[in-house]
Amino acid sequence: MSESVAAEHNYIGLSEFPTMEATTMSDKTKTRDNNNVDDNGLNFKATELRLGLPGSESPDRVDSRFLALNKSSCPVSGAKRVFSDAINESNKWIFSTGSTTATGDVGSGSGPGSSAVKDGKSTTFPKPAVPVKEKKSSATAPASKAQVVGWPPIRSFRKNSMASSQSQKPGNNSETEEAEAKSGPEQPCLYVKVSMEGAPYLRKIDLKTYKSYLELSSALEKMFSCFTIGQFGSHGGCGRDGLNESRLTDLLRGSEYVVTYEDKDSDWMLVGDVPWEMFICSCKKLRIMKSSEAIGLAPRVMEKCRSRN
Amino acid sequence: MGLRLPSKVLEHILSFIDSNEDRNSVSLVCKSWFETERKTRKRVFVGNCYAVSPAAVAKRFPGMRSLTLKGKPHFADYNLVPDGWGGYAWPWIEAMAAKCPSLEEIRLKRMVVTDECLEKIAASFKDFKVLVLTSCEGFSTDGIAAIAATCRNLRVLELRECIVEDLGGDWLSYFPETSTSLVSLDFSCLDSEVKISDLERLVSRSPNLKSLKLNPAVTLDGLVSLLRRAPQLTELGTGSFAAQLKPEAFSKLSEAFSNCKQLQSLSGLWDVLPEYLPALYSVCPGLTSLNLSYATVRMPDLVELLRRCSKLQKLWVMDLIEDKGLEAVASYCKELRELRVFPSAPDLDEANIPLTEQGLVFVSKGCRKLESVLYFCVQFTNAALLTIARKRPNLKCFRLCVIEPFAPDYKTNEPLDKGFKAIAEGCKDLRRLSVSGLLSDKAFKYIGKHAKKVRMLSIAFAGDSDLMLHHLLSGCESLKKLEIRDCPFGDTALLEHAAKLETMRSLWMSSCFVSFGACKLLSQKMPRLNVEVIDEHPPETRPESSPVERIYIYRTVAGPRMDTPEFVWTIHKNPEIGVSHLAIK
Numbered sequence: 001m002s003e004s005v006a007a008e009h010n011y012i013g014l015s016e017f018p019t020m021e022a023t024t025m026s027d028k029t030k031t032r033d034n035n036n037v038d039d040n041g042l043n044f045k046a047t048e049l050r051l052g053l054p055g056s057e058s059p060d061r062v063d064s065r066f067l068a069l070n071k072s073s074c075p076v077s078g079a080k081r082v083f084s085d086a087i088n089e090s091n092k093w094i095f096s097t098g099s100t101t102a103t104g105d106v107g108s109g110s111g112p113g114s115s116a117v118k119d120g121k122s123t124t125f126p127k128p129a130v131p132v133k134e135k136k137s138s139a140t141a142p143a144s145k146a147q148v149v150g151w152p153p154i155r156s157f158r159k160n161s162m163a164s165s166q167s168q169k170p171g172n173n174s175e176t177e178e179a180e181a182k183s184g185p186e187q188p189c190l191y192v193k194v195s196m197e198g199a200p201y202l203r204k205i206d207l208k209t210y211k212s213y214l215e216l217s218s219a220l221e222k223m224f225s226c227f228t229i230g231q232f233g234s235h236g237g238c239g240r241d242g243l244n245e246s247r248l249t250d251l252l253r254g255s256e257y258v259v260t261y262e263d264k265d266s267d268w269m270l271v272g273d274v275p276w277e278m279f280i281c282s283c284k285k286l287r288i289m290k291s292s293e294a295i296g297l298a299p300r301v302m303e304k305c306r307s308r309n
Numbered sequence: 310m311g312l313r314l315p316s317k318v319l320e321h322i323l324s325f326i327d328s329n330e331d332r333n334s335v336s337l338v339c340k341s342w343f344e345t346e347r348k349t350r351k352r353v354f355v356g357n358c359y360a361v362s363p364a365a366v367a368k369r370f371p372g373m374r375s376l377t378l379k380g381k382p383h384f385a386d387y388n389l390v391p392d393g394w395g396g397y398a399w400p401w402i403e404a405m406a407a408k409c410p411s412l413e414e415i416r417l418k419r420m421v422v423t424d425e426c427l428e429k430i431a432a433s434f435k436d437f438k439v440l441v442l443t444s445c446e447g448f449s450t451d452g453i454a455a456i457a458a459t460c461r462n463l464r465v466l467e468l469r470e471c472i473v474e475d476l477g478g479d480w481l482s483y484f485p486e487t488s489t490s491l492v493s494l495d496f497s498c499l500d501s502e503v504k505i506s507d508l509e510r511l512v513s514r515s516p517n518l519k520s521l522k523l524n525p526a527v528t529l530d531g532l533v534s535l536l537r538r539a540p541q542l543t544e545l546g547t548g549s550f551a552a553q554l555k556p557e558a559f560s561k562l563s564e565a566f567s568n569c570k571q572l573q574s575l576s577g578l579w580d581v582l583p584e585y586l587p588a589l590y591s592v593c594p595g596l597t598s599l600n601l602s603y604a605t606v607r608m609p610d611l612v613e614l615l616r617r618c619s620k621l622q623k624l625w626v627m628d629l630i631e632d633k634g635l636e637a638v639a640s641y642c643k644e645l646r647e648l649r650v651f652p653s654a655p656d657l658d659e660a661n662i663p664l665t666e667q668g669l670v671f672v673s674k675g676c677r678k679l680e681s682v683l684y685f686c687v688q689f690t691n692a693a694l695l696t697i698a699r700k701r702p703n704l705k706c707f708r709l710c711v712i713e714p715f716a717p718d719y720k721t722n723e724p725l726d727k728g729f730k731a732i733a734e735g736c737k738d739l740r741r742l743s744v745s746g747l748l749s750d751k752a753f754k755y756i757g758k759h760a761k762k763v764r765m766l767s768i769a770f771a772g773d774s775d776l777m778l779h780h781l782l783s784g785c786e787s788l789k790k791l792e793i794r795d796c797p798f799g800d801t802a803l804l805e806h807a808a809k810l811e812t813m814r815s816l817w818m819s820s821c822f823v824s825f826g827a828c829k830l831l832s833q834k835m836p837r838l839n840v841e842v843i844d845e846h847p848p849e850t851r852p853e854s855s856p857v858e859r860i861y862i863y864r865t866v867a868g869p870r871m872d873t874p875e876f877v878w879t880i881h882k883n884p885e886i887g888v889s890h891l892a893i894k
Contacts, residue, residue, distance in 0.1 A: 151714070152712045153710060155470065157498065162653070203424075204449075
C-alpha cells in the first residue's frame with residue numbers, strides 16, 4: 001500500500017500541515033493563515049475541549065498542576081483535555097470487569113446462549129466494577145485520587161486476582177459472586193443437572209431463568225440438538241438452520257425422546273404434569289431419555305398425582 | 310515469458326517457508342504461485358476476525374491445519390469495550406467445520422466462545438489437537454468437558470485468563486481413561502476445585518505432559534503428588550501456596566521440586582508464603598521463565614530467589630521487588646530478555662512502594678540482552694529514559710505506564726518529550742511502544758520521525774492537538790495498530806490521513822474529540838474501512854460536531870459486519886442518519 005499523501009485526501013479543503021516546529025499555540029496560529037478557516041487557527045475552536053456540547057458556554061477547566069507548569073512547550077487550558085474531564089466522561093459509561101454471560105453467537109442469525117444463560121444482556125450497560133468517586137466541581141480536584149475506567153491498564157483477571165489475595169479468599173471469583181447475586185436477591189440459583197441418553201456429558205441449567213415449560217423445553221432442544229442430529233443426521237454437525245431444529249422439536253415432542261426429572265422423593269417423573277412453580281420446587285435433576293425407557297414412568301406419575309390430590 | 314516453475318517444485322520450496330508474511334508475498338507473484346501457496350498453507354493467522362469473512366478464508370486455505378484468530382480490540386482488556394460488542398467465534402467454527410475438517414489447532418484471543426462452539430469443535434474435527442483460548446469469554450466448564458471427552462488426540466488445552474462460567478470441577482473427569490496424548494494443560498483461570506485423584510490419574514497416564522498450569526484451588530499437597538507423577542515437566546503453574554506451614558510439608562515440597570530436573574518455567578505461586586520459597590531453590594538455576602506477578606512476596610525474600618536464577622530470560626514480578634531488587638536482578642540475571650513489573654496496588658491512593666525509574670535503569674544497564682519491557686511506575690524522568698535508550702538500543706518492545714496521568718518529569722517538571730524522543734531515536738528496532746506521562750505534540754513528532762519500525766502504539770492522556778495524530782499517521786511507516794484514549798484531538802488529522810488507515814489493521818480512539826460527522830464522512834469516503842462508533846446514545850440526538858465516546862476503525866475486505874449490537878453505530882447499519890457536510894467553524 002502506498003503511503004498516504006495528505007494533499008490528495010483533502011476532504012475538507014485544508015492543505016497539508018506544515019512541518020515547522022510549533023511549540024506554542026501562537027506559533028500554530030500563524031501557520032494556519034493560508035487555510036480557509038477562522039482566524040483562530042485550525043479548528044482550534046472545534047477541537048477545543050470543554051464540558052458539554054460545543055457552542056455552549058462552559059468554564060475553562062484547568063488542572064492546578066498545569067498552572068504550575070507555565071512552560072512555553074506546554075500549552076495550558078483549552079486545548080488540553082484535563083484529567084478531570086476524562087473522569088467525567090468515563091463516569092457515564094463504566095463496565096463490569098467482564099461477565100460470565102454467554103452472549104451467544106449472533107453472527108449466524110440465531111443465537112441461543114449456553115446453559116444457565118443470564119438472558120441476552122448485551123445491550124445493557126453493566127454496573128461499574130471500579131468504584132468511581134464523585135466528581136467534585138472544583139478545578140483543583142485531586143485527579144490522582146479518582147479512579148478512571150481502564151486506568152492504570154491492568155487486565156481484569158489480574159485485578160481480580162490481586163483483590164482476592166488481598167482479601168485472603170483463595171481463588172475468589174468476583175464474576176461468580178456477581179452472577180449469583182444477580183439471579184435474585186431472595187432466592188439463589190436453582191442449578192440442576194441435565195443428562196441425555198447417549199450424550200457423552202451432562203449440562204447444568206438454572207431453572208430460575210425459565211418461566212414456563214415451553215421456555216425450558218425450547219432451551220433443552222437447543223442444548224441437545226447436537227446429539228440427536230448426530231444420531232439421525234448424515235454429517236453429525238450441529239444444525240443451526242430451521243430444518244434441523246424443527247426436526248428436533250418433532251423428535252422431542254413426538255415419540256422419540258421425553259424429558260423426565262427426579263423429584264425430591266427421588267422418583268423419576270415426566271416433565272410437564274405438575275404446575276411450573278411446583279415443578280421447579282421439587283426438581284432435582286433432569287434427564288432426557290428415549291420414550292421406550294420412559295414408559296414405566298407413567299403409572300407412577302399418576303399415583304403421585306393421586307396421592308398429592 | 311520464461312519457464313514456469315513446476316508446481317511440485319514450488320510446493321517443495323514452499324514447504325520451507327513458514328512465515329506468513331513471506332507466504333503473503335509469494336502469493337502476490339502470479340496466479341499459479343497464489344494457487345500453489347494457498348493449497349499448501351497450513352497455519353493461518355487472522356489478526357482481526359472482522360477483516361475477512363470466515364467463508365473466504367476457509368475456501369482459500371482448504372489444507373488449513375492451524376487457525377489463529379483475534380477478536381476484540383486490545384483495549385477490551387481494560388474494560389473499554391462494552392459487553393456484547395462482538396468477536397464471536399461461532400461463524401468461524403461453523404465455516405471451518407464445513408470446509409476444513411482436517412483442522413487440528415485453534416487459537417483464539419479476545420473472542421466470545423460459547424459452549425456450542427466448543428461442542429462443534431469437538432464434533433467436527435476428527436484429529437483435533439490444540440485448543441488455546443486467551444482472554445476469551447462466553448463459555449462454561451461444560452464446553453471444556455465436551456472437548457475433553459470427545460477429542461481423542463487432544464494434546465494442548467490451555468485457558469489463559471479466560472472468563473469461564475465455572476459449573477464445578479467435573480469437567481476434568483471427562484478425559485477418558487484411554488487418553489494419553491496430553492502435552493499441555495492450563496486451567497489456571499478456573500475457580501472450582503477439581504478432584505485431585507482425577508488429575509493424578511490423568512497426569513500419570515500422560516507421559517508426554519510437559520506443561521501443567523493448575524488453578525489456585527489445587528493445594529500444596531496436591532501439587533506435591535502431581536509433581537511426583539510428572540517429574541518430566543518443563544513448565545509448571547502451581548496452585549495456591551498458602552497452607553499451614555508444617556515441617557514435613559516443606560521437605561516433601563522441596564524434594565518434589567528437586568526431582569523436576571527439566572523445569573524451565575514457573576508461574577502461579579498465588580498467596581505464596583515466603584517460608585516456602587526455599588523449596589524452589591533447587592529449580593532456580595535451570596529456570597528461564599519466572600512469573601511472580603501474583604506472588605505477594607517482598608524483599609529480601611525475592612532477592613534470595615532471584616539471585617539463584619542465573620539463566621533467567623523472562624521475569625514478571627510486582628513492584629514489591631523495589632529498586633534494590635531490580636538492582637540485584639541486574640547483577641544476577643544476565644540473560645534477561647523480558648521484564649514486566651506490575652503494580653501491587655493499582656489504586657493510586659495506596660501507592661507508596663519504593664519502586665522508581667531507577668529500578669528500570671539498573672536493569673537496562675546490567676542486562677545486555679534486555680529487549681522487552683513493561684513497567685508500571687508512579688512517575689518518571691527524562692534522564693532515566695535517556696539512559697535506558699542509550700544503554701539498550703536493542704529494545705524491541707517498550708511499554709511504560711506512568712500511573713499518574715499527565716505526570717511530568719518529577720525532577721524538572723518538563724514533559725517527557727525528550728525522554729521518548731531518545732527512545733524512538735535510539736531504539737531503531739522498536740516494534741511496540743506505549744507512552745505515558747506528560748507529553749506534548751513534540752513528543753509525537755519525534756516518534757513519527759524516528760520510530761520507523763513501530764507496529765503497535767498505545768497512547769493515553771497525551772498531546773495537545775491534532776498535530777499529535779498528524780505526526781503519527783504521517784510518520785510511522787510500519788504502524789499497524791494504534792490505540793488512543795483521552796487525547797485532545799480528532800477530526801482533522803483523522804480525515805487528512807484516511808488513506809493511511811487502510812494500511813493499518815486498526816485504530817481505536819476513546820474519550821478523544823472525534824465527531825460523528827467526521828466518522829460518517831470517513832465511512833463514506835473509505836468503503837474498505839469499517840468505521841464503528843461505540844456510543845451509548847444515538848448520535849442523531851446530538852449535533853454532528855459533538856464528540857462520540859469511542860471509535861474503532863479497521864480495514865476489511867468482508868464489508869460491514871452484521872452482528873453489531875445496539876450501541877455500535879455504523880453508516881451501513883444506520884443509513885437513515887445519512888451523510889451531511891462536516892461543519893467546520
